[in-house]
Amino acid sequence: AVLSRAFGRKLSWLSWVGVCVAFSGGIVISWSEISDVGTLGGNQAAVTTGLALAFAAVFGRSAKIVLADNMVNPDAYVDGSEHEVAVPPLQMFALQFPLAVALSLAYAVATEDVEQAWERLTPEIGGVILLSMCTATALNLLGVQVLKEFGATAQQIIGKLNTICIAAISVAFLGEHLPWLVL
Numbered sequence: 001a002v003l004s005r006a007f008g009r010k011l012s013w014l015s016w017v018g019v020c021v022a023f024s025g026g027i028v029i030s031w032s033e034i035s036d037v038g039t040l041g042g043n044q045a046a047v048t049t050g051l052a053l054a055f056a057a058v059f060g061r062s063a064k065i066v067l068a069d070n071m072v073n074p075d076a077y078v079d080g081s082e083h084e085v086a087v088p089p090l091q092m093f094a095l096q097f098p099l100a101v102a103l104s105l106a107y108a109v110a111t112e113d114v115e116q117a118w119e120r121l122t123p124e125i126g127g128v129i130l131l132s133m134c135t136a137t138a139l140n141l142l143g144v145q146v147l148k149e150f151g152a153t154a155q156q157i158i159g160k161l162n163t164i165c166i167a168a169i170s171v172a173f174l175g176e177h178l179p180w181l182v183l
Contacts, residue, residue: 001153008077015153022157033178038095062156066094069152072144078152089144 001011001043012021030051036045041087070077071087087095108114147155 003062004152007070007108009067009069009151009153010076011153018157019153022160027152061070065147065152065156068096068144069147069155069177072148073151089148090141093144 001015005011007069034047034051071084071090071092074083077083091125143155143159146158150158167176171178
């Protein structure tokens with residue numbers, strides 16, 4: 001929301017209330033997790049590093065989604081003045097694809113033992129990878145359509161619902177226990 005506003009998108013006051021509630025909840029949950037690590041004898045430095053990386057990832061995703069929103073919904077970022085023509089969602093997706101593949105491969109090569117991974121590749125693992133690729137592509141295409149219809153802020157908020165669903169399923173069916181403050 002802050003990045004969208006910095007690029008010129010106008011948001012209603014109710015949107016800002018929702019953003020403040022979500023941000024406050026994130027702070028409370030993060031603080032609760034840090035506190036629990038200290039009481040459970042965990043590695044505080046690892047948790048702090050993990051949270052820093054998580055916040056960096058949130059900022060990176062936010063920047064990406066605002067730039068994408070600016071490309072597919074340029075009318076939302078200007079006050080009636082002349083501007084760029086909107087890029088169709090699938091064209092924007094196609095423009096992102098080569099760089100995303102290159103960065104993913106570079107990251108994989110830098111962090112994984114490629115030779116060992118290739119040796120362990122079985123048809124079953126290949127099938128799971130293929131299924132993962134198909135679902136990721138479908139979700140990306142759906143995400144671009146949601147972005148086109150609702151804008152960056154709403155798309156990010158809708159995307160965060162998966163965390164709530166995962167937590168609910170984990171607690172209900174997998175025996176996960178969440179601290180009271182997180183609940």
